[in-house]
Amino acid sequence: MLDERIAAVPTGSVLDLVDLSQIPAKLQSARIAHMANEFQTTLEFSKQLYRFVRFDLGPNRAGRFLLIIHHAVFDGYSMLLMLQDLHDKVHALGKGEIPPAPAESTSVREWAAFLQRYSDSPEGIRESAYWTSLRWQDTRDLMDYPQGFLSNKSGKEAFRGTETEVSQYVGLEHSQFLLERGRLGSFSISDIVLTAMAHAIARVNGSKVVSFDLISNGRAPVFRGIDLSRTMGWLADNVPVLIELEDYSGVENKLAEFVKQFNAIPNSGVGFNALKYLSSDEKIRERMHAIPVPEILVNYIPDVSGAMSPHDKELKERPEQLQFRVAKESHGQTEPPADKGLHRASCATISVVKGRLSIVWNFRDNVYQKDTVALAASYWKEEMEQIIAHFQPRPSVAAQARRIGRYLSSSLRKNG
Known part of the structure; x- marks a missing residue:
């Protein structure tokens, strides 16, 4: 089928x-x-x-x-692939060359057939046991008005709340310290961003068991013989994440425990929806459907500006060679405004804006009070800065003394 x-x-x-x-x-x-x-x-x-x-x-x-x-x-990753191919072809034609053929990878048809087989395989059945063993029943919502979310999904526009957002930005010094290094100790930027998210949620709802859905590009290299690195299609997926938090002493212990549980997710979560919708075992499908959908959708968009090929660097240094660039005009409305944000109670998008890590949290005002979401976003920023500060070098006693001396000298001149 x-x-x-x-x-x-x-x-x-x-x-x-x-x-x-x-x-x-x-x-x-x-x-x-x-x-x-x-x-x-x-x-x-x-x-x-x-x-x-x-x-x-x-x-x-x-x-x-x-x-x-x-x-x-089509998904966002597919768009990047297509624009890259289009740019390379236009660039080659502009130089009178034959455009190179893009590398091939697993097709959408082959991937769909594999997922169908996987959902009924012994490995897939073992994975279903992992998902159903987690403490989903111990999670708590952030929603102030759960009934509002049901009203938004009812299809009756009159009952829908107003789309709202709050945002927070990690300090420039902290952001640059993390982004320039790409990781802190053994922890990646993704580890740090998601650890901060889990603890921010817990600080608001008071739960030691936190869940959220994480948008994945669906192309993790987890299965032998499957290469989706250049496959265009809607492969992006939502992976449910459940983390049990404790009062860990020390930033690195907090990070290590999150990473341990996150890495325990089988096959980067690729099999979750395959088991939920494709398994031929009705009982497995029922158990997977019984897992509650997390209210918060997290979309972490890594900063790829530093991952440039030699050709990309040449174009950045000589922009006149660019064959096309993003236009200033609007590309039009991609979805009706009234339908935006109805499929999930809230969506937190984490990305890099003008050199700073940021979070933009979208929600509807008949589901959350603005103060609730604003508090969660501010806690995320606070957690991020605490983690990053832990890895930043401490100034020496002599450097601190010189700084204090300059401050006192400046104060004396002003008051003199």
């Missing part, structure tokens, strides 16, 4: 050409944004899954290229 659904991918018009060359330049951006919104609404799962639009802005003006692809067949 999976095979049939994958084979029956509908297609429509591949490329639309829009001539805006006769429109005054100062009006072109607004027209592009308006038309982008209209093109976004043309995707339909049963008829049209992707659409590409080329806007001609006239002679001596760079055109615009709009890519619209349904999330059902």
Whole structure:
């Protein structure tokens, strides 16, 4: 059945050409944004899954290229792969060279067939026992108004709350210290970010058992003979994470215990939804469905700006060689505003913004009080800075004395 659904991918018009060359330049951006919104609404799962639009802005003006692809067949990682391939091809053609063929990897069809087999394998059955043995019943919600979440999912727009967000930024000095090193001791940035998240949640809801869903790109190299590193498709997945917290003495013990439990998740969590939806054993499917879906969705977006190939570095140093770059115009609305954020009680996105680690926490005001989410976000920042500060070198006594001396001298001059 999976095979049939994958084979029956509908297609429509591949490329639309829009001539805006006769429109005054100062009006072109607004027209592009308006038309982008209209093109976004043309995707339909049963008829049209992707659409590409080329806007001609006239002679001596760079055109615009709009890519619209349904999330059902594409994820963020796929977009990075496609843009990389597109850039390399355009760059090669611009130099009069034949574009290199991209490396092949496991296809979506092959991956789907593997997951089907895995869900019924002895290894898959053993994995199901891991998931059902965790203390899901001991977790607590952050939600102030659980009924509001049910109202949001009811489909009745009148009962929906207003989409809201809060944000926090780790200090620049702390952020740079972590980002420049890539890890602290034996702990990766991901270890630190997620440890801070688990402890922030616990500080708000008072529970020693914390859970959240973690967005994964679904391409971890965990199975022999499976290579998804260059596979385009919707492979991104949500992996439920449950951590039992104790009052550990010392930052490194806190980190080590989180990493120990996180690394105990079988196969990076790839099998969770395969067992939940594909297992032929009805009892396994029922037990997996009985596991509560965590209310908080965590989306950690690593900073990849430092992972540049020699060709990328050349382009950064000589930007005039770039064949295309992100346009200033809007790409249109990708989902109806009223539907945003309804599938999960809240979503915390952790990324790097202008050199600083940040958290942006989205929620609806009929599910949480703003103060509750703001407190959780501030605790995350506090946990991050405490962890990073633990690894930062302490100034020597002499350096501290010189700093105090400069401060006192400055104060005396001002008061003199």
